[in-house]
Amino acid sequence: MEVFERVIVDEPVLYNFDGSINRAHMQAIWTWIARDLAPDLVESIEQALSANKDANAFVKQLLPDLLSRIRAEMTAASSDPDRERRMTTQLGGDEVRVRLPVVLNAMRCQPLFDKADAFGKATNTITDEAALATALQSMPLKEPKVAALLLHAVVGQSASPVRLMAAVVHAAGSPKEVVIRQSGLGPVVDACLAHAQNQLSAFGGQSGVFVDVDLMCKAVARFHRLIRAINGNVDLNQDSPWLKVIGGITKQMARYLEPKLREVSADVSQSLRRSREGPDKLDNDRLLAALNGVYLLATVRDARESLALNTLFETLWAETGRNLETLIERNMDLFKRDPSDGNTAKRLDMAIKMAEVRFNPEYAEILRRARDSAGKRGEAG
Secondary structure, eight states: OGGGGGGEEOSOOSSOOTTOEEHHHHHHHHHHIIIIIOHHHHHHHHHHHHTTOOHHHHHHHHHHHHHHHHHHHHHHHHTOHHHHHHHHHHHTSHHHHHHHHHHHHHHHHGGGHHHHHHHHHHHTTOOOHHHHHHHHTTSOTTSHHHHHHHHHHHHHHOSOHHHHHHHHHHHHTSSBHHHHHHTTOHHHHHHHHHHHHHGGGGGTTOOSTTOOHHHHHHHHHHHHHHHHHHHTTOBOOTTOHHHHHHHHHHHHHHHHHHHHHHHHHHHHHHHSSOOSSSSOOOOHHHHHHHHHHHHHHHHHHHHGGGSSOHHHHHHHHHHHHHHHHHHHHHHHHHHHHOTTOHHHHHHHHHHHHHHHHHTOHHHHHHHHHHHHHHHHHHHHO
């Protein structure tokens, strides 16, 4: 449901937090509400949708009644084992049942989400660390479960998690984990971890030519900013639950990235080579995959301190660079011989774009000038 989008996270969810709700759990709970608990209220929402009314505003009006029914059912089930088992079955199992109080809390806090969003955006304009620390202490830190949800929304709007986490340490008076937890600001760290984990969803089920590499690159960059914010500011001990979560989601990010990175060098090599047999054919899909792969590789390079991929990355970065230099030289020679060959011209153009990402813009500009000079000589000849 859109009104709870600020605190909803997508699969894979390796670790649950009080400030976020698994989308699948939310959907299961909403199905239970629509089918077993409040079909009349849900029918009213559906009618509002069909009439093109503001469904979110309508949901907000119905929330008090909905909350009352959920609380009543949970209270009744707490003293009736059979009713508890029936409710758990209706919800879809123990895993969803355990998360029902978090959803209930999100419904209770829903009127505050707009303010939390505004607060998160405002933190981006506060450059003074002490002022930001003071602002964070205005959150309802004495109500950890409420603070967890609101701070999840705040972090979602934060452009600089590093600055936000530095303010947490300033407010707590120490970078030690135990002190941060005692200060009531632990939910900020939890929120950063929840958002970092949610970046994994950018890789779920994506394969083939039409994967959204731009989305993946943004996810890797955001993951890095969030993890660096914690590692760079918080003193985590060996037994830290936060350190365990960082290790788990970092390994999962590496599992998603590794096979994609291993394809880059082969895509570069095969897309920039002339066909060895028969007429020369341009593989536009492979060229696009190669360019996208180089972008992803460069993004991983900038984020590698937060990823468990150092050895593999260094090998693939060097290998891709060598292959690209060799193939640029080969295509440049072919283009000088015959500037009218459209396939060679396209391969050279794409190779220069890859060089700009893999090496630097200055090198790419030198290559462009060399290509343009060769083209003019061809026209003059």
